[in-house]
Amino acid sequence: MEKAIEKWASKVNEVIIGATQKEGGTRSSLIKVGGATTLPFLHFEGAIPNSPTIAMEVWDMEPPDWPDILKKPFGDVLGDPVEWAKRCTNEYGADLLCLRLASTHPDTKNNSPREAQATVKKVLDAVSVPLIIIGCNQAEKDTEVIPAVSEAARGENCLVGIAVEANYKTITAACQSDGHSIIAESPIDINLAKQLNILIADMGFSPEKIIMHPATGALGYGLEYTYSIMERTRLAALQGDKMMSMPMINFVGQEVWRVKEAKTSEKEVPEWGPIASRGPLWEITTAVSYLQSGADILVMCHPKAIESVRKTIGDLMKKE
Amino acid sequence: MFIIGERINGMFKDVAKAIKEGDKTTIQDLACKQMEEGADALDVNVGPAAEEPLRAMEWLVTTIGEVTDAPLAIDTTKFEVMESGLKLCKGKAIINSTSGDKEKLDRLLPLAKKYNASIIGLTMNKNGIPQDAQSRAEIAAQIVTSAQEQGIEMIDLYIDGVILPVNVAQDHSREVLETIRQCKLLCDPPPRTILGLSNVSQKTVDRSLVNRTYLAMAIASGLDAAILDPLDKDLMNSMITAELLMGKQIYCDDYLEAYRKK
Numbered sequence: 001m002e003k004a005i006e007k008w009a010s011k012v013n014e015v016i017i018g019a020t021q022k023e024g025g026t027r028s029s030l031i032k033v034g035g036a037t038t039l040p041f042l043h044f045e046g047a048i049p050n051s052p053t054i055a056m057e058v059w060d061m062e063p064p065d066w067p068d069i070l071k072k073p074f075g076d077v078l079g080d081p082v083e084w085a086k087r088c089t090n091e092y093g094a095d096l097l098c099l100r101l102a103s104t105h106p107d108t109k110n111n112s113p114r115e116a117q118a119t120v121k122k123v124l125d126a127v128s129v130p131l132i133i134i135g136c137n138q139a140e141k142d143t144e145v146i147p148a149v150s151e152a153a154r155g156e157n158c159l160v161g162i163a164v165e166a167n168y169k170t171i172t173a174a175c176q177s178d179g180h181s182i183i184a185e186s187p188i189d190i191n192l193a194k195q196l197n198i199l200i201a202d203m204g205f206s207p208e209k210i211i212m213h214p215a216t217g218a219l220g221y222g223l224e225y226t227y228s229i230m231e232r233t234r235l236a237a238l239q240g241d242k243m244m245s246m247p248m249i250n251f252v253g254q255e256v257w258r259v260k261e262a263k264t265s266e267k268e269v270p271e272w273g274p275i276a277s278r279g280p281l282w283e284i285t286t287a288v289s290y291l292q293s294g295a296d297i298l299v300m301c302h303p304k305a306i307e308s309v310r311k312t313i314g315d316l317m318k319k320e
Numbered sequence: 321m322f323i324i325g326e327r328i329n330g331m332f333k334d335v336a337k338a339i340k341e342g343d344k345t346t347i348q349d350l351a352c353k354q355m356e357e358g359a360d361a362l363d364v365n366v367g368p369a370a371e372e373p374l375r376a377m378e379w380l381v382t383t384i385g386e387v388t389d390a391p392l393a394i395d396t397t398k399f400e401v402m403e404s405g406l407k408l409c410k411g412k413a414i415i416n417s418t419s420g421d422k423e424k425l426d427r428l429l430p431l432a433k434k435y436n437a438s439i440i441g442l443t444m445n446k447n448g449i450p451q452d453a454q455s456r457a458e459i460a461a462q463i464v465t466s467a468q469e470q471g472i473e474m475i476d477l478y479i480d481g482v483i484l485p486v487n488v489a490q491d492h493s494r495e496v497l498e499t500i501r502q503c504k505l506l507c508d509p510p511p512r513t514i515l516g517l518s519n520v521s522q523k524t525v526d527r528s529l530v531n532r533t534y535l536a537m538a539i540a541s542g543l544d545a546a547i548l549d550p551l552d553k554d555l556m557n558s559m560i561t562a563e564l565l566m567g568k569q570i571y572c573d574d575y576l577e578a579y580r581k582k
Contacts, residue, residue: 191572244570
């Protein structure tokens, strides 16, 4: 069969996360994402200079709702972000971490920006991989927390978020002044996604430092909506739409580990099979689907799932 | 949509004067402004009054080349003037234009090949401009066949259905739209389609309104490119909106701005 090869006019932006001493930071390595001139893994059609990458989640508090199957691999370090971060890099081979400042949420501990700032500094000191730093996903509280933690990480070229329509001005200004990239999130809506990118760019922020989060749905919970939006976004990028050319991130772990299929034990629903494999499998399947729709960064939780998806990425990046 | 800015044409008084006086600034300003307003390429025409068309063309192409590498559409009926312009183009060149006459195709298509230039083919011949779409499409088919024989890729061939002023040939506006649609059926991949838009509104009272309405209709018929005045903001806004409605861009509230950021 003949291969139908498409000539694309443009490419996905390349974004670098992290800064080594050379770039004025203290990281020992950098992560590059994006830069593709073709659809995911079509090596015969265009260049895919950077592999999709996995960021491992680290929380600044013990996650209140995680099932035992997910807590187990982290055992005693849950609740200690520094040890948790070290375990991810030392034991699970993470080369990118996503620090979630969940404790700042008014419904959890309502920790202050200053406390969050201290956590960020400690984690930056403890590990040398690049960091994604996100707040508590409450737009209002994030406008207090993000500027503080952004400043604490100045010069480290982190990926910081999450900017939404309600708070993008503050988050953008913080990222701009401290030299970070930004995550721009929209609610599974391609038109709003493009609009938010324009609004952020209008503040003088380089579109080449934006990562889009089109909102993530877990397998069985809207995955296909996000999937099709990501496909259209990637096509628009390749066709030359500069306001849609940003790499994309998916918070896979966050979504998967709240659905009943990943959490409910086999004691409750025997026909679903053992939770020990079903949970990670739900995360793997969700992650691999997003890879095919153009995900550049997958934020994940379970070490077993991460190991498996890492291997899949390796296989998909082989050129033959 | 591929926009060729029409303003550097000796038909315009400011350009004619600049050519006569060797005034580079006027030409270079026009070049830069058109690019800023969304032109992808610039038409270059010395106008009918130029005393030495060959020298005038060389001067225009060189002058524009000092400020931009944009593709230039060398707009002349004189073969020597055409080649002198092509030689000096820094970016991609576009031959504007050939008719469907064999003599012209035999000379201009090899020239396009030699300079790796795109070429605009008008659906007219020595018998004039056909009345209907069918006859226009027949000429287009001849141009396509000749271009293919010369090894010119369809991405480099623009078929111009030749629109006439609505106040003298009203029926033609509908026929040209049909021509655009028929051109897309000539081969796969099809040639691109283009219009010298402003001709439709010659001597009408509200030229801009006629231009932008017809452009929107032509885009709906599948038009790929146009020679027009990018400094006409309403026209450009209509173009961007028509493309949006055809699904060529992803909607957002600031889609006009988004297009201009491309």
